[in-house]
Amino acid sequence: MFCALFIKMVRDNPQKMKSDYLKKLYVLYVFAKTSFDDHMGHRLRLFFRFVMCVFFMFVFIEFWRLIARENFIDLPFPIDDVCWYACLTQMMLFLSPRLFISIDQDVRSGDISYLLIRPISYIAMRVSEGIGAMSANALLYYTAGIACVGFYIGDLPSTGWVGLGTALLFLYLGSILHLMYQAISGITALWLQQAEAFYRIYQKILIVLGGLYMPIPLYPDWLYTLSKFTPVYVMMYGPAQFVLGWDNGESSAEILGLLLFWFAVTIFLLGWFYRACVSRLEVNGG
């Protein structure tokens, strides 16, 4: 709601904004909006990626159906719920654009020197663009993607629309956090000349500790506990667990509290890391 009010205000009369802070927010909103429009404009690319995502979600459904058929373990959740869970975690990986590649390219091509002299934070600009592109993805994945998954599984999760809606909302917020870690990975290109190496490590941690392959309560206890103390917990498992119909799940308030905590930590980390990298660039050159 605050977001909608802000957009209305800046649309009505951006010149009247007295505060520098609001002006900067408006500029970031424009970056996000431009990126959203640009992303929606590339329909063929959007569709192609969507088809891939749906295929991978179906593969995950079959993966869990196979495990359920073979009956080697007693799942504490209904099988349809696990299938929904697997699809949502897979969707989370596809939801956000590859922000670290954009930053990596800026560093490698040297364009970052031109972007740094703009009167707006470079990293805030890139994250805003990422949020814009992610919103375009969310529009498609949350409608057509959910419809495809529902059709393939044949039923809603046992927590119904409420559980699914809550999961999707937190998945969106978790993906913003994911974008920030992508930005951190991208900045490592200033040191390593390539952002991919760091990103791949982060991505694997996200996949393992986030619970992409299976819900983390099925992990050994020590790994489950370890996961709870990492930000990837609120990016992937935290949101997706709302479709798992069981009593030991976290409440919305707990996940929201954890998300806010990790947002604060990550913003601080990103800002510090960004400043350290930029000062290194200024001292040593690109």
Next chain:
Amino acid sequence: MGKGTLSYLWVLLKLNMKAALALRAAYAVRTIFNIGNHAIYLFLWVVIFKTIPSIGGWRMEHILIAYGLGILTWGLLSFFAAGLRTLPRQIDEGSLDVYLTNPRPLLMNIALGSTQYAGPAEIIFGLVVLTIAGHLTSVSIPLLIFLGLCAFIVFASLVLAYGSLGFWLKDYHASAEEMYFNFFIMATRPEAVFHNWMGWVIVTIMPIAFMTHIPLRALIDDNIYALGLTLFGTTLSAITAYAVFRTGLKRYESGNRFGVHG
């Protein structure tokens, strides 16, 4: 391939090796990160197989072979044919002009035009994983190496075919990179997961089955039919990818590229 082309190929390979070793500290850090990245993924499968003893008849040793083949393939591609991975970006930037005016084979120039420094470490790590898997399953090592090369051809063909879509799709590089990575991940999933229509997908439009699933049958079950099928799939993938590339190339235009390659 003439003698001149072979010596040119050797020079390109040497240049790529020199480039990889130019910044040694950064190279060492990236290598450690890359090995860590693969080790984490293998660890995940260890955790999964601790919980679930078998998935569609696959156990840890099957995953080790599939993943070993996958890493080896990824490493070979990154080091010897990284240019194929960046093909969509090169198309967007009009960078193919440099190669089109060169008398040497176009595809070889594109493939070896750039390198990913992680390649050698991934090749070594893949071979180590395959050696462990070979020891656990007592499969034929020469056959394993041969099938590793087939897997490389299939994966390179996949990357070429899907990368060539950049001739039709603009600003497609990031999506393509994501797709290559997902092909690699899918190829390391148990074969039984892909049943019914999915089974057709992984032998036709996304022929990852020829990378790991079918070679695995040839290796573990000594299935001659599977070996023949792998060879057939490898050849067909290469021919199809080249055809897609040639078709796309007819659409290529450099536009108003502003800049010169030295």
